[in-house]
Amino acid sequence: MNNVLSDNENALIDAYWRAANYLSVGQIYLYENPLLRRPLRKEDIKPRLLGHWGTTPGLNFIYAHLDRLIKKLDLDMFCITGPGHGGPALIANAYLEGTYSEIYPNVSLDEEGMKRLFTQFSFPGGIPSHASPETPGSIHEGGELGYALSHAYGAAFDNPDLIVACIVGDGEAETGALATSWHSNKFLNPATDGAVLPILHLNGYKIASPTVLARIPKQELEQLFRGYGYTPYFVEGDDPRRMHELMAATLDRVAADIRRIQAEARSSASIRRPAWPMIVLKTPKGWTCPKEVDGKRVEDYWRSHQVPMGEMQKNPEHVRLLEAWMRSYRPDELFEESGRPRRELLAFAPEGNRRLSANPHANGGALLRDLKLPDFRDYAVEVGQPGAVTAEATREMGKFLRDVMKCNLEARNFRLFSPDENNSNRWQNVLEVTNRAWVAETLPWDDHLAPDGRVMEMLSEHQCQGWLEGYLLTGRHGFFSCYEAFIHIVDSMFNQHAKWLKVCNGIEWRRPIASLNYLLSSHVWRQDHNGFSHQDPGFIDHVVNKKAEVVRVYLPPDANCLLWVTDQCLRSRNKVNVIVAGKQPAPQWLTMEQAIKHCAGGLGIWEWASNDQGCAPDVVMACCGDVPTMETLAAVELLRRFKPELKIRVVNVVDLMSLQPPSEHPGGLSDNDFDVLFTTDRPIIFAFHGYPWLIHRLTYRRHGHDNLHVRGYKEEGTTSTPFDMCVMNDLDRFHLAEDVIDRVPGLAVRAAYAKQEIRDKLIEHREYIRRHGDDMPEVKNWVWKGQATSQGASSTEADNL
Amino acid sequence: MNNVLSDNENALIDAYWRAANYLSVGQIYLYENPLLRRPLRKEDIKPRLLGHWGTTPGLNFIYAHLDRLIKKLDLDMFCITGPGHGGPALIANAYLEGTYSEIYPNVSLDEEGMKRLFTQFSFPGGIPSHASPETPGSIHEGGELGYALSHAYGAAFDNPDLIVACIVGDGEAETGALATSWHSNKFLNPATDGAVLPILHLNGYKIASPTVLARIPKQELEQLFRGYGYTPYFVEGDDPRRMHELMAATLDRVAADIRRIQAEARSSASIRRPAWPMIVLKTPKGWTCPKEVDGKRVEDYWRSHQVPMGEMQKNPEHVRLLEAWMRSYRPDELFEESGRPRRELLAFAPEGNRRLSANPHANGGALLRDLKLPDFRDYAVEVGQPGAVTAEATREMGKFLRDVMKCNLEARNFRLFSPDENNSNRWQNVLEVTNRAWVAETLPWDDHLAPDGRVMEMLSEHQCQGWLEGYLLTGRHGFFSCYEAFIHIVDSMFNQHAKWLKVCNGIEWRRPIASLNYLLSSHVWRQDHNGFSHQDPGFIDHVVNKKAEVVRVYLPPDANCLLWVTDQCLRSRNKVNVIVAGKQPAPQWLTMEQAIKHCAGGLGIWEWASNDQGCAPDVVMACCGDVPTMETLAAVELLRRFKPELKIRVVNVVDLMSLQPPSEHPGGLSDNDFDVLFTTDRPIIFAFHGYPWLIHRLTYRRHGHDNLHVRGYKEEGTTSTPFDMCVMNDLDRFHLAEDVIDRVPGLAVRAAYAKQEIRDKLIEHREYIRRHGDDMPEVKNWVWKGQATSQGASSTEADNL
Numbered sequence A, B: 001m002n003n004v005l006s007d008n009e010n011a012l013i014d015a016y017w018r019a020a021n022y023l024s025v026g027q028i029y030l031y032e033n034p035l036l037r038r039p040l041r042k043e044d045i046k047p048r049l050l051g052h053w054g055t056t057p058g059l060n061f062i063y064a065h066l067d068r069l070i071k072k073l074d075l076d077m078f079c080i081t082g083p084g085h086g087g088p089a090l091i092a093n094a095y096l097e098g099t100y101s102e103i104y105p106n107v108s109l110d111e112e113g114m115k116r117l118f119t120q121f122s123f124p125g126g127i128p129s130h131a132s133p134e135t136p137g138s139i140h141e142g143g144e145l146g147y148a149l150s151h152a153y154g155a156a157f158d159n160p161d162l163i164v165a166c167i168v169g170d171g172e173a174e175t176g177a178l179a180t181s182w183h184s185n186k187f188l189n190p191a192t193d194g195a196v197l198p199i200l201h202l203n204g205y206k207i208a209s210p211t212v213l214a215r216i217p218k219q220e221l222e223q224l225f226r227g228y229g230y231t232p233y234f235v236e237g238d239d240p241r242r243m244h245e246l247m248a249a250t251l252d253r254v255a256a257d258i259r260r261i262q263a264e265a266r267s268s269a270s271i272r273r274p275a276w277p278m279i280v281l282k283t284p285k286g287w288t289c290p291k292e293v294d295g296k297r298v299e300d301y302w303r304s305h306q307v308p309m310g311e312m313q314k315n316p317e318h319v320r321l322l323e324a325w326m327r328s329y330r331p332d333e334l335f336e337e338s339g340r341p342r343r344e345l346l347a348f349a350p351e352g353n354r355r356l357s358a359n360p361h362a363n364g365g366a367l368l369r370d371l372k373l374p375d376f377r378d379y380a381v382e383v384g385q386p387g388a389v390t391a392e393a394t395r396e397m398g399k400f401l402r403d404v405m406k407c408n409l410e411a412r413n414f415r416l417f418s419p420d421e422n423n424s425n426r427w428q429n430v431l432e433v434t435n436r437a438w439v440a441e442t443l444p445w446d447d448h449l450a451p452d453g454r455v456m457e458m459l460s461e462h463q464c465q466g467w468l469e470g471y472l473l474t475g476r477h478g479f480f481s482c483y484e485a486f487i488h489i490v491d492s493m494f495n496q497h498a499k500w501l502k503v504c505n506g507i508e509w510r511r512p513i514a515s516l517n518y519l520l521s522s523h524v525w526r527q528d529h530n531g532f533s534h535q536d537p538g539f540i541d542h543v544v545n546k547k548a549e550v551v552r553v554y555l556p557p558d559a560n561c562l563l564w565v566t567d568q569c570l571r572s573r574n575k576v577n578v579i580v581a582g583k584q585p586a587p588q589w590l591t592m593e594q595a596i597k598h599c600a601g602g603l604g605i606w607e608w609a610s611n612d613q614g615c616a617p618d619v620v621m622a623c624c625g626d627v628p629t630m631e632t633l634a635a636v637e638l639l640r641r642f643k644p645e646l647k648i649r650v651v652n653v654v655d656l657m658s659l660q661p662p663s664e665h666p667g668g669l670s671d672n673d674f675d676v677l678f679t680t681d682r683p684i685i686f687a688f689h690g691y692p693w694l695i696h697r698l699t700y701r702r703h704g705h706d707n708l709h710v711r712g713y714k715e716e717g718t719t720s721t722p723f724d725m726c727v728m729n730d731l732d733r734f735h736l737a738e739d740v741i742d743r744v745p746g747l748a749v750r751a752a753y754a755k756q757e758i759r760d761k762l763i764e765h766r767e768y769i770r771r772h773g774d775d776m777p778e779v780k781n782w783v784w785k786g787q788a789t790s791q792g793a794s795s796t797e798a799d800n801l
Helices: A007-029 A056-073 A087-096 A099-103 A111-120 A148-156 A176-187 A218-227 A240-266 A316-327 A343-348 A360-367 A393-407 A428-432 A461-473 A485-504 A539-543 A559-571 A592-601 A626-642 A671-678 A693-699 A703-707 A722-728 A733-743 A752-772 B007-029 B056-073 B087-096 B099-103 B111-120 B148-156 B176-187 B218-227 B240-266 B316-327 B343-348 B360-367 B393-407 B428-432 B461-473 B485-504 B539-543 B559-571 B592-601 B626-642 B671-678 B693-699 B703-707 B722-728 B733-743 B752-772
Strands: A076-081 A162-169 A195-202 A231-236 A277-282 A390-392 A414-418 A455-457 A477-483 A516-521 A551-554 A576-580 A585-587 A603-605 A619-624 A648-653 A684-688 A708-711 B076-081 B162-169 B195-202 B231-236 B277-282 B390-392 B414-418 B455-457 B477-483 B516-521 B551-554 B576-580 B585-587 B603-605 B619-624 B648-653 B684-688 B708-711
Touching (some): A007 A111, A007 A316, A007 A343, A056 A076, A056 A195, A056 A277, A076 A360, A148 A176, A148 A461, A176 B176, A218 A231, A218 B218, A393 A414, A414 A461, A455 A461, A461 A485, A461 A516, A477 A559, A539 A551, A539 A576, A559 A576, A559 A592, A585 A626, A619 A733, A626 A648, A626 A722, A626 A752, A671 A703, A684 A693, A684 A733, A703 A708, A708 A733, A733 A752, B007 B056, B007 B240, B007 B316, B007 B343, B056 B076, B056 B087, B056 B195, B056 B277, B076 B148, B087 B099, B148 B176, B195 B240, B231 B240, B240 B277, B390 B393, B414 B461, B455 B461, B461 B477, B461 B485, B477 B485, B485 B516, B485 B539, B485 B576, B585 B626, B619 B626, B626 B722, B626 B733, B626 B752, B671 B703, B693 B708, B708 B733, B733 B752
Parallel strands (some): A076 A162, A231 A277, A414 A455, A414 A477, A619 A648, A684 A708, B477 B516, B619 B648, B684 B708
Antiparallel strands (some): B603 B648
């Protein structure tokens, strides 16, 4: 059989690999003496050794071979590295490719620069030990594991000329998210999307144990990947020369497969799901490091996971071992006298944007184009009097998104993501202009499935989130629709993305990307049918723990407010926007004009529902969220009937973060404005969508905080009726009215009869639903009658702030 | 080929299935007229239709066939139902088995009882629409999907005679957690564990789309399961008679496989991983419901997912269709005149504890035996003077756990779970008495891997959590060790378990189970090496949103406190206990005697570190968590040097919930005690392990809250040094001392020189670590010298509370 690589080529790629390995070991260990110009001394070695060697030589090996392939075929490719804790490898290669010095000029291609390269790694004021936003060519943090392949597919969607190589560690492969993400191939259109080339790196060991996939028979492993729908190619061994030839030949084969698959799909009328190629690369963990240290197995074992040997300051034998190890890469053959990598090595790497570390897709903001957005005002629900009409807020949003989709079909840069909840959350109008992406088998009666569909539905929140992140990080736009309770499934993925964005904000060359937008619907107050397990409004508690400048939380009270918020989110950059909105028919409160003013302020007094004009209120009734808003207004009506002279101010909050002081959140309301809105001395009855203490946590520094009484979800619920959900959590109109009566000084005595009537109502409610299994007509068919104030229903005070 | 079932047997099992289907449809639809004694009228139908039909007939089919198998072979079996939203099926079968009426006597086996069975379903005051704690025979909520198989394996561990049938929905199969949980077979010991029989129900559709696994070629599906290490058997069709024969024959075959595998393993010296059987059951979604409604496909389509037809009050045709559908099950043949199921149906079910709905493993608390616990005092770290000795807290805990393991090896009811972090979190001593569970391939140099190991390590937090839940729910004990940041991966699983426990607390027949215990280590303050992605202390924020009676959060400041807490957690029941503790060498503060007093109080004054004896303090320095405690004490020392006359009270908090008022949490400190400890008028500088606002959220109602100033993690960090992590978040000794100086009235002026010295120190720190890459010796080697107070170091005030 003819070799793919000539002897020279084999030697060159090996030299490149050795150079990357040398530069990797140097990063982990060396502080001085980067070129080993003199014998290594303990003083040359960093006092604290941080970093992961185990995966690094394998990553360097793959990287070198991808470089060769890119150059040979002039490929548009970048690489996602699941084992991102192999940071030294990515950085070493970015350095060899020249990208690193271009971005960070003081890390130059000479001895001085190499010393900086080594010193800065895992060093205070330097760079992290894992792949991170600082790493050129990476869109994938080397932190939590499991999302490499979802990210890769997200990046490949709508990038038909791009190949995303994706290195999956065999540790990572044990995670749930990764295990299901292999199925992404059922959603990738070979005609209009790019390709993903998964490379499973069978490194053999995790921190302290073997990996599962490295310890099943090869036949089982092969069946697993054929079962996942791939054509696996195996590259196994530890002899470098043989392995270079094998890897090069395999990559040639795989690249040809990809081209053939794409050519067939792109010249054919109908799309069939191909068996995409993937590679299983089996190499020893810590490959090329000392086989043993202190008589203990290190290479090809878990002991090489982090630093193969420590105690360098105390153990001269370890220093000698390190020197021998580093010299085994023959640095003299790799670097010129100046420390610059030799010309043939520099020439080995691809050029310009073809370099893995410089591919523009890995700095997606640079490719980002604004969405064409229709005017959201055109989707306004006509609201004559507040509460007079009913609409399903998220369905109206879906109509707007349908036209956003339509306007950007040609640009192919907008997708929607949902775990089989697109229609349940009322975005079905979107399917008028596109389909669900589906490359698996179809049947004649299937509904809106097509290979080029732009609605991504798989029953995995991990996949939705991972795909969307990959899509956004490569410069596109999207929206994630999810049941509120189950978005917690991706709490940790949200964490990682929010942290990524926070760091990016401090890196000039990272261009801003489109925000990660969530619609959380089927929310806690309307999970009366699915019951307790589906009731959890805590994602927003989780979100507000992250850096204020990257998170926004919106709880629009009606459809017109939701439309404003949607438009806002689609225009925003480098944020995570969370919208919580109901999908059930609900009263509409604001005209579009009012909604725009109200939302722009983040919160505001609803004059038309208040009767404190021209005087201080007796009580502030605040509300945030659609159901709490409705219950608050119904309580206002009840109180008006009992005590028309009671001066009530209604404040509605859309942008949750506006409750925080500006010192805590850039969108926060000034203390002065807060005092004007909420007063400093009147009781505030706050009806909140989520856990009540979140409001306290946001407002504990405000002057009126001691007067604040919050109602919200307190983990009470089951399968019941919508109104009963409110009653079980004391958030219903009756409890809210009672709260007002109890807290306005002196009122409890004067309104004792009202309290009794309210108590009777609550008993009546309980009896009614037990008898009828449905809510009393009085609450079910309730319509706000209110009282037009002197200003009528035509303005809010939001613009006064 | 001979049939497995005689004609009579086939007819009987079909009748049983029809009865379950009839009872399921009845639950979803009927309010009156349960036996259709008169033509169905719209008034007989519930006003709100809630429930899921789609999966139900398949569940009923499986249930009937498992019943047959149990009886035939006298099996000890119970069933975990992944598609738990098919609640009607589980309830119908528990009713047919008689269990339901035994537990809920008013739902009797007659017409009256049947009417109650129907009415209560998804009805206010009745029962939830999904499988739930109220459902006999279930340990698995039908809420969030993905955990069925992990639960099943958890239940099977150490139950050698038990077979856990596990129905996996093809929707659920798309989730990440489920996709990796198939690999659980590499951790199940055929000799000493029970068997899991996975039944993948290829129902074809999710809410609105086909499922992935139903739309790949059969060959691919088969390869997938062979790749996962199973022997798949296919049962496909829609003709009931044929399907009964096929399912019965397959179950017979599968049961024989299981017996053979177990017999081989149990008679052999060495264990090899077997290819356990699993079943792929392909039936139409909504099987046996109307094929079309209003001209639209319903059976074998996603439209049958919930209720196949609605609008019953308005559409008489739908009422007729429903009646025809229900009569198609021929209720006259199934129920006696009284409404009681016919004798042969009642006789068909297994008896007593053999019934799936009455298997004691599904009410694990009834089987629970207390752990034999060694005396935790025997593991005490000797502490002479506070701070004089150093220990790794979690390593000491590991020694205690080793002996807990040892004492209960024979009982086989204790396991540890960790995503490859057991040793990293310093529990390696446990491996002196047991091994890691491992039934995959081994190599000669492998370290502590064995089929009967009791340390469960797979790199999937989902698996660890799911296994542990299954293990606890079936009456055993365990502990989960995890990196603090990545426990967020199972946020949503924690939610579901905490909700399960909350509901169980209200169900008398559910016996209390052992608590779910977490050790979170490798915590935020010592992720200086892995960097920003590994820094997240927010799980405790998430936990405290759940019902107060089921959650506890402990932050022991040293090893002896950690030992007390560990013992406490292992004795507790029906709770989720979260412990956050460091693994790095750290100063030890309390003798065991002191630790016991301190922890029993939940929090207390550390007299030996305070100098306010006999007078009111100028400042309260509170701390919670090991690193904040150390920094607080170092700040006290600094302040003593600057201002010896400043009266400082040091309060340490172990049990976080003790900060809440007793009205909010059963472990909460009374307002009076809180005021005594924290004062109502002195500044409180609180150094906290987690996000600072959590302390505000817990204390906002306390009198001294306005004086409270909290430092904690504010999302600042990267790869740096341990001390720098504190500095970046203003939690270090210098910032804390500065906080005191700034907040004690008048002190800032008097101690201006001290502030300058502190500022200089911070600059020195920054310069030092940039030069040396390590912490200044002054902070790195800091040892508390303190000043013995008049009481010496021998008592805390915790016992005074």
